[in-house]
Amino acid sequence: MSQSNALRREVDAAPAPQAQSFDINPLPGPVGAEIIGLDLSRELTAADFSRVHQAHLDHHLLVFRDQRITPRQHIDFSRRFGPLMIHVLHQFHLAGHPEILTVSNIVEDGKPIGLGDAGKYWHSDISYKELPSLGSLLHAQELPSEGGDTLFANMHLAYDTLPAALRNAVVGKRAVHSYLAQYGQLQKEGNWRPNLSAQQIAQVREVVHPVVRTHPENGRRALFVSEGFTTHIVGMPEDESRALLAELFAHSVRAEHIYRHRWQPHDLVFWDNRSLIHLAGGTPDHLRRKLYRTTIEGDVPF
């Protein structure tokens, strides 16, 4: 058989994806919907994918329940939304899968197997890059019997409900985002963070983004600052900048903007980093927690 015939056979043999019947149930709060009955280990049809995509835009966060997927399948599904980002902390890449960052408080042979203090401050993933993240997908591997929740705040709502004085104060403003904003502080607070090499530091030079961004797909405005990565507002005296950011941070995380995710086994949570900021609620030290994260690249905020 010629090589091209052999290839054609393989293509013909790949089964066409089958439609799946699944429910999209909005969660009661200001963010999120639960997806029941969809199996992400199977390839999605174009129509099923487009339903998922629209639900993600409508709800900003999707909880796919009971996903028995491999790291490969997690990566393949994530890639359908855009190119994946490789996290600067290569120490915590999953072996053989640099697209996956291990988020875990587990220590093996005296060494952390993952980033143990991920999300200790409110943040939008990788907002410290020129091209911040579109969204992240976090897949539960091992969950503690208590604690370990993740909180999400709706930054469209935060913008829409800004008091007039604050709204006027942020018009046209830009802010600096830096991976190093809290790094030294986090190193002092725990033993999770390696010293960064010169090469790693070169990968995370600070960037400037608008304080209010327009979501490229839903057209809505959102606040785009966070205590995790935003250091100051460009062109403002240091004390004024600090005071304004403190007010914006406090307003962003008002209780009515927040969804608290209580993890269930095999949950895959896919959130929109252009619409939400998030925070790790914290896990008691003696309980093990491990999740795998992929991060999709987005576009330049405007």
Ligand code: OGA
């Ligand atoms: C993350 C993150 C929070 C958590 O993985 O990006 O912020 O609760 N995680 O693990």
Ligand code: MN
């Ligand atoms: Mn995060």
